Amino acid sequence: MKDDELRADLVRRLTEAGRLRTAHWRAAAEAVPRHEFLRGGFFERVPGSSPTWWRPVLADDDTWLERCYRDESLVTQVAGTIVPSDVRGGICRAPTSSSTMPSLVLRMLEDLQVADGHRVLEIGTGTGYSTALLCHRLGDDRVTSVEVDPDVATRARVALGACGHAPELVVGDGLAGYAPSAPYDRTIATCGILEVPGDWIGQTRRGGRILATVSGWLYASELACFTVEEGIARGRFLGGRVSFMLARPHRPPPLGCLPDMSSADEGPTGLAPHAALDDWTSRFVAQLAAPRAQHITLTREDGSAEEVLLDVADGSWAALRQDKGRSLVRQGGPARLWDAVEEHVQRWRADGSPCLERFSITVGPGGQRTTWPTR
16 A cells, blocks of 8 residues: 555544544644654564564565554664664664654644644654644644754654654753743643653643643653643643653663662561552552652562562662562661552542542642542
8 A cells, every 4th residue: 555545544543443533633644644754764572572672674674664554653762872774683772762653642632622823832852743743733833842862853853844844843851841932822742751840831821731641660651631820730630541751851760789678677568569560540649659669570589579669869668579468568768668658559549549530630839749539
């Protein structure tokens, strides 16, 4: 199939599945060729690899064009600098940039609720595909997009130009927004964040909307939509378990050397580690209680698993294991991480375990606060 046929087929499939609901964005998806933003190729996961290995799929591959129009996220950079054309064979490094699956891109743009004449600030240009969709809907002069990686920004600029678009592209820290073109009617982020930056609130008009994925170092995340008031943004979560790579300044620090976890006494806990860390919503609640904690699984000498939470900044840690049906915990450092997690999760359960769509999130001078309805 030709690229225009593949594009039309993608739009048809998304529409029939209810993932593309509005005429304006349907027209944009029909007009913008996604493959132009993937000319440099992408990485595919090597099946069965653990840890994950990636191998390149370049534009001369027989499957490249068809795969550009699947409803899939495609990794376009690993290790901060490496692109598909740099690799022969495979590579085992963490993804650092990607082209998000079209259904999610379009869902977010629909949730943003733009109108004719609106000015939009996009945080994270990436390949430029979502930027092009915004340009088609609003006009190039209404779109400002910020990308932290100069090489990624250059490739996006070339691809956008090939599609006839020339929005305002800025290379810089997206967490600072872009004040020279403010105020904006809408702000949208295509990266995960720990907290909504004050600059985004200050640069978005009163009554405007901010759409961003709020995450943490336990990697439970959710798409949130905020309405801006005077110096404050109030919002709610939209559901759907949306996940993005964290903004580079918000990524967790290296774990480094682990503390001596044999130095603390072990005791029972009323919250099994899998109950808090395996379930998406429970993990999100646990993350609220221990926002700077990271989670790793260690293998003990007897072959059993031990779940560890570690706050690198202050040295607090908790190590949990199962023994004959009991949940046991050891804790060390200045804060008792698991006590905080257990209290938070048990209180959420006592309130009926409300889903994330019922949570409220407020950001202002006092910081970011997330709450759920109580009984």
